[in-house]
Amino acid sequence: MTQNLDRLNALPLRDDLRGRTPYGAPQLDVAVALNTNENTHPVPADVHAAIVEEVTGAAWALNRYPDREFTALREELAAYLGHGLGAENLWAANGSNEILQQILQAFGGPGRTLLTFVPTYSMYPLLASGTHTAFVAGERAADFGLSPESAAEQVRRHRPDVVFLCSPNNPTGTALGADVVTAVYEAGEEFRTVVVVDEAYAEFSHGGTPTALTLLEGRPRLIVSRTMSKAFALAGARLGYFAAAPEVADAVRLVRLPYHLSAVTQATALAALRHSGSLLANVEDIKVQRDRIVEGLTRLGLEPAASDSNFVFFGGMADSRGMWEALLEDGVLVRDVGIPGHLRVTAGTEAETTAFLTSLERILSGA
Numbered sequence: 001m002t003q004n005l006d007r008l009n010a011l012p013l014r015d016d017l018r019g020r021t022p023y024g025a026p027q028l029d030v031a032v033a034l035n036t037n038e039n040t041h042p043v044p045a046d047v048h049a050a051i052v053e054e055v056t057g058a059a060w061a062l063n064r065y066p067d068r069e070f071t072a073l074r075e076e077l078a079a080y081l082g083h084g085l086g087a088e089n090l091w092a093a094n095g096s097n098e099i100l101q102q103i104l105q106a107f108g109g110p111g112r113t114l115l116t117f118v119p120t121y122s123m124y125p126l127l128a129s130g131t132h133t134a135f136v137a138g139e140r141a142a143d144f145g146l147s148p149e150s151a152a153e154q155v156r157r158h159r160p161d162v163v164f165l166c167s168p169n170n171p172t173g174t175a176l177g178a179d180v181v182t183a184v185y186e187a188g189e190e191f192r193t194v195v196v197v198d199e200a201y202a203e204f205s206h207g208g209t210p211t212a213l214t215l216l217e218g219r220p221r222l223i224v225s226r227t228m229s230k231a232f233a234l235a236g237a238r239l240g241y242f243a244a245a246p247e248v249a250d251a252v253r254l255v256r257l258p259y260h261l262s263a264v265t266q267a268t269a270l271a272a273l274r275h276s277g278s279l280l281a282n283v284e285d286i287k288v289q290r291d292r293i294v295e296g297l298t299r300l301g302l303e304p305a306a307s308d309s310n311f312v313f314f315g316g317m318a319d320s321r322g323m324w325e326a327l328l329e330d331g332v333l334v335r336d337v338g339i340p341g342h343l344r345v346t347a348g349t350e351a352e353t354t355a356f357l358t359s360l361e362r363i364l365s366g367a
């Protein structure tokens with residue numbers, strides 16, 4: 001490891017990348033992996049068959065570059081989102097991580113600033129550094145909430161070129177009100193701030209939680225980012241997308257790599273979208289398990305945050321690292337997000353949730 005580091009340091013690496021750590025959520029071979037907020041339900045058989053058929057068809061044309069405009073996929077994504085959106089409002093990339101990177105390539109960059117409100121998704125600072133965008137860590141209240149007044153004041157203070165609002169927020173799990181999004185957008189009017197609402201977990205929200213899709217009309221600098229990695233159980237396919245004014249898609253066309261979405265990716269996503277009913281059927285079950293975790297943690301004397309996502313952030317442990325290790329010894333992998341006294345657990349299948357709660361109860365009882 002030290003030898004690798006010495007070799008890395010000997011390379012003419014960009015100065016601002018020296019000493020940085022790459023994204024690295026542990027990928028361990030454990031019985032119950034609940035650490036990266038995947039959808040742990042297997043791909044349903046009818047969706048599997050549809051993907052295989054669509055990809056088999058696409059394989060005959062792999063000698064050619066894929067449709068650079070992925071028109072059919074943008075049409076299906078628009079139909080899925082609704083809200084009067086058309087293909088011209090949609091854009092897709094290899095996961096919403098690439099979506100966010102393309103947004104920063106187009107609207108961030110040297111001399112420009114990204115503001116977000118921590119704790120939030122750990123990739124945001126890495127995406128900022130990779131695109132040479134200055135990263136400003138805005139503040140939240142002690143309970144990790146964010147009021148419209150505080151968010152707007154921080155926008156006026158920092159004058160960011162781009163704001164990332166994560167809703168529901170990773171790792172804390174709670175969604176932001178529409179009033180926060182509109183307050184941030186209005187506060188950024190003077191600086192022409194681009195406001196991105198990262199809704200990677202939107203499908204898991206409690207009924208009645210608003211999506212920023214309803215706010216797109218008349219807001220040309222608002223972008224709503226989504227993914228098929230979570231609710232659609234397609235993390236391995238790498239398909240993220242955004243909805244925005246058509247000119248935002250034109251802006252990212254300037255920075256995307258040619259043919260960035262492979263024919264295999266497009267075929268997989270199309271087949272999945274055409275079977276969205278089957279895939280999304282598991283969302284309800286995951287929400288039940290999520291609420292069961294909140295209930296179970298409360299019963300065990302821990303402090304779970306309210307969650308609109310497929311994971312639960314919880315505190316109330318004196319030694320969260322010790323708890324993380326003890327759970328791992330039982331074959332249950334959760335996420336230590338680096339906030340003392342807190343851990344984050346993904347809501348899995350009923351059996352996985354039971355394994356997590358049983359292990360936790362055993363550890364807490366000292367058995």
Ligand SMILES: Cc1ncc(COP(=O)(O)O)c(C=O)c1O
Pocket residue numbers: 036037094095096097098121166169170198200226227228229235238239240
């Ligand atoms: C808030 C948030 N946004 C974006 C992503 C990226 O997801 P993907 O690149 O798989 O679409 C994640 C993944 O965990 C996330 O938690």
